[in-house]
Amino acid sequence: MKLEQSSGIGWPPKAATAMHKYRRGADQGHVTGQAHLGIFYAEGRGVARDDVQAYKWLELAIAQLAESDPSSHDEFTPQRDVLAARMTAAQLQQARKPIASLKPRPETQLKYRVTSP
Template sequence: MTKLFLSLAILFFSGIAMADINSGIEAYNEGNYSVALSEFENASQAGDAFGHHLLASLYYQGHGVEKNISKAVALFERAASEGYAPSHANLGLMYHSGDGVELNSEKALFHYSEAAKTGDFQSSFNLGQIFRKGWHDVAPSYEKAASYYRFGAGYGHVPSVNEYGLMFAQGQGVPNDFVESYAWMQYASERGDPSAVKNLDQLVEILESQGKLQQAISRAAAVNAQIASNSAE
């Protein structure tokens, strides 16, 4: 799994549940999983969504308790049904990869989408990957892929920025536009994305041959400003 299951996102909790969760997290970080289990169980039994999520994480990892994916899924589902986005993200990953559950495109897309609605850019990126290439019984759709990449790209999520830039270079789901491709690829390249660095070199050659490199540099400055503005909101 590529997502950290022991999420430390901050929500509003009852004082008792929050005290249990804080004590549990402290114990977890110290490797005292039996105490973490007890505290997370208390929070979960109090009806706290974060508590469900953390308890699910212990069952998923087998920390302080015998590993039980079925129980983990049930707890993640419970937290997700109460609107806890990291549980949606984890369930999306599990149903996407078949990690302890059967591959299920409907559930993967649903949970990724719910997580993406809350600003989880990795989940929106995963949706972009699914629709760009097609997966399981999901047909490819470059338009949908570009839309999902655009969401994360607008906030500087580097993998999304790189893929969004590639879509313009290839004319997939968006117009074929090397100036626009450069503008996004430059952002990812400056942040060390190796694919973007390589692709940017190729774009420079194309744009120089077309006499459009300065136009692309100006557009890149605008994209950087746009991302900075979005991220500051």
């Protein structure tokens, strides 16, 4: 089974640009950004392949969906499970540890602050 994008959402043409946009959304707590960031890491799209990061972001998206709508959290579970099947036990342990530390950051915290001299 191949990791695939969710239906109805097309890939932007430039993977690096898309990666940047998904990262920004993921950092702000958007489920779509988190899930797609995980998929991009899993496939090495616009970034070096990193199964640990992929698992973290997919798991975060799944957990957030489960909180908001318990019936919809299965959308990304199969992709996470395919990823987990190719990971070592050490990688899975590493991926599961810091998930709690991945907290959404509001947009205002992501921008540079301008101060007067």
